[in-house]
Amino acid sequence: MGWPQLKSYMKNSDTVVHPLMIPQGCDDETEGVQSSERWVYVKVNMDGVVVGRKVCILDQAGYSSLALQLEEMFGKHTMSGLQLFKTESEFSLFYRDQNENWRIVGDIPWKAFINCVKRLRIVRKDHEVS
Amino acid sequence: MKRRWQEKQLINNDDQRFNSAEFYAKLMGTTTPPPPLPLPPTTTTTTYNMACHNIHGFPGIEDDLIMSKMVPQVTVVLEGRSICQRISLIKHTSYQSLAKALRHMFVDESDHQVEHLSDKDIDLSNAIPGHVIAYEDMEDDLLLAGDLNYKDFVRVAKRIRIIPVKANSRKARRGAKVEP
Numbered sequence: 001m002g003w004p005q006l007k008s009y010m011k012n013s014d015t016v017v018h019p020l021m022i023p024q025g026c027d028d029e030t031e032g033v034q035s036s037e038r039w040v041y042v043k044v045n046m047d048g049v050v051v052g053r054k055v056c057i058l059d060q061a062g063y064s065s066l067a068l069q070l071e072e073m074f075g076k077h078t079m080s081g082l083q084l085f086k087t088e089s090e091f092s093l094f095y096r097d098q099n100e101n102w103r104i105v106g107d108i109p110w111k112a113f114i115n116c117v118k119r120l121r122i123v124r125k126d127h128e129v130s
Numbered sequence: 131m132k133r134r135w136q137e138k139q140l141i142n143n144d145d146q147r148f149n150s151a152e153f154y155a156k157l158m159g160t161t162t163p164p165p166p167l168p169l170p171p172t173t174t175t176t177t178y179n180m181a182c183h184n185i186h187g188f189p190g191i192e193d194d195l196i197m198s199k200m201v202p203q204v205t206v207v208l209e210g211r212s213i214c215q216r217i218s219l220i221k222h223t224s225y226q227s228l229a230k231a232l233r234h235m236f237v238d239e240s241d242h243q244v245e246h247l248s249d250k251d252i253d254l255s256n257a258i259p260g261h262v263i264a265y266e267d268m269e270d271d272l273l274l275a276g277d278l279n280y281k282d283f284v285r286v287a288k289r290i291r292i293i294p295v296k297a298n299s300r301k302a303r304r305g306a307k308v309e310p
Contacts (some may be wrong), residue, residue, distance in 0.1 A: 041277070041278060043271055043273065048299060049298060049299050050272060050293065050297065050298050050299070051262055051264045051272055051273065051274050051293065051298050052271055052272060052273045052274070053273065053274050053277055054273055054277035054278060055277070077299045
């Protein structure tokens, strides 16, 4: 798509186009806004909770912001809150990357993370041994 | 005398064959049921396709009847009830509108124990007391309704599931074992 057409698409469409939405270094397609759009929201599941949520990764400023958002969404399912990233937390946060590998959230800088994250999972620490 | 296909409507709103029969009968101005059609799989896409094929031989047939058959519908399941409902997500323009429609479907407002809510106060979180409104998406994941903007939600929602709050979470007490 040429630049003028892309600009008018962006003006007319009510989907927000963010430069970081265009995938870099991620395997799948490189088509354009339409297909990148679905990577903005990632699904989040939590151990012991049947209904998952969707979180908009691009709305978050960084890992702390993400932790707060998840606390709002899932905190009520716990006794003492998620407290993600804190050592005393009962929970760990994992993500699935573009290569279908599950990794610990925080292993790479935020800017790289948002391009690779496909899905999130909140795991109880005492379940990690398998 | 009730015909067999009329009785079917009372039992199962989900019956695709019945909907088509009603459509043809109305068009032909007769009450005799048409020859039975092969029963299609109950997916929203199939409903849409079938309706498209149905209108080809009937030029000039106007909007409402056709549009109501062409608009894809999703099944709404209230956990524990054996009868499902169907709803057209496209006919609503917002989650609030959808929440109101779901409340009217499942909540008996005349019941004293049900807190009365005026229309403007109804949203997804309170529309069906004691329940969460979730949906199954194209990948068969079960997600809470409301996180996406309504337009995107309509595109990905395949079925609506209304689940009791208690069934959603197993709040583990410290040291308690949670089944895998």
